[in-house]
Amino acid sequence: MKLTPYHSRLYYLKLLRESVIPELQRRENFDELWWQQDGAPPHFANIVRAFLHQVFPQRWIGGRGPVEWPARSPDITPPDFSFRVTSKTRCTLIPLTV
Secondary structure (H helix, E strand, O other): OOOOHHHHHHHHHHHHHHHHHHHHHOOOOHHHOOEEOOOOHHHHOHHHHHHHHHHOOOOEEOOOOOEOOOOOOOOOOHHHHHHHHHHHHHHHHOOOOO
16 A cells, blocks of 8 residues: 555654653653654644644744754754754853953
């Protein structure tokens, strides 16, 4: 059977719900973890994004997520992008005393 885009997103959601997330939830620091995904079509599905909003509120990186994936950026990876944004924000907010 060939997976259609509809089946792909259902399969991805099932994988997250039944395997990946339960395994991550066993970690002590689960509430501090961030989820990151790329621009694959199943990652953009409404049901997948709604699930991620529940499991990782304001803590996931991806298309139409709380932290947007930098689209088609050949020279910057999402972890680099996220780190740069976070570090720039923190450096701007924390006053330095010399």
